[in-house]
Amino acid sequence: MRLVKLLANLGYGSRKEMQTAIRNGWVTDRDGNRLKPDAKTAHEDILFDDEPLDPAQGVVILMNKPVGYTCSVKDQGRLVYDLLPDRYRMRKPVLSTIGRLDKETSGALLFTDDGTFLHKVISPKAEVPKVYEATLDRPMKGDEAALFGSGEMMLESEVKPLKPAGLEIVDETHARLILHEGRYHQVRRMFAATGNHVTALVRSRIGGLSVEGLEEGGWKVLSEEDKALIFASE
CATH class of the missing domain: 3.10.290 (Structural Genomics Hypothetical 15.5 Kd Protein In mrcA-pckA Intergenic Region; Chain A)
Incomplete structure (x- = not known):
């Protein structure tokens, strides 16, 4: 070139x-x-x-997204792209987020300009696990783990049950949830279905890749070894 x-x-x-x-x-x-x-x-x-020079085409970036930033290049307000150098918005092919985190959710967010890699991560067949740390408005009832792991849970206005999800109880108002799919506001809607409300939500891990050690708003270019961790559960 x-x-x-x-x-x-x-x-x-x-x-x-x-x-x-x-x-x-x-x-x-x-x-x-x-x-x-x-x-x-x-x-x-x-x-x-x-x-x-910035990394060549095929780059994959991990960001520790803060609360208050939107995963968009067009919305008003603070955008996740504001945390990257301005020129990253102008890259060709376009640098896209791999999936999204809503404005009030923080934690692990991936970017890439490699369409093949993007689809490999989000493919339902890959079942890349995502780990979320949820803070709840009130104590859990005790039956959430069975419900979330049943493979029969239905969310409002949907016709397909959720895939089984793992739930680890940290304490009565803190939970760690492991998902193998990514539906709209899924964690918040799952707890809402049990009568609870998520007051804070962090995605701490994608596959075996963690944001540990990466400050809020910080980002890094992933090595080949880092990218391989995405498809590892541990």
Whole structure:
């Protein structure tokens, strides 16, 4: 791929702007040599304004999403993309979230520009487990684990029962829920069906990948080893 197109696809600017950047010597190799538009330099050896390039196409990012941010590029208010460098919104292919977390839910959120990888994660056949930590308005009744794990629970206005979900009781108003599907506001609706209300919700893990050690609003590019953890339950 020509250097101008590569830089434009990474969101650094328009092709015209990148032609100017190259002409002005802002794009170099690691030895400080100015690069030409037809340079064959490896991606990892290219610097833009003395900084390494953002990851190439196929990137997967893990974010520890804070409460109050929406998983959208168009909605009003604070968006999860505001926590990434501005140019990430301009990448081609588009950097999309893998699934969503509602505005009032925090925790593990994945982004990628790799459509094949995205569908691999969200495919019902993959059954990638997601772990949620829920804080409840009132004590649990004691029958929630049996109900959630039955494979027969129906949510209001739906015609298909939920897949069995695991429930670990931390204490009477705190629960850890393990889901293998992702329906709209599923955790909140499950507890609402039992007469309870979720006051705080965190997705702490996707497969074997945890947000532990990643500050709220923080993010990181995943290595191949990290990506493999998504499909591991432990």
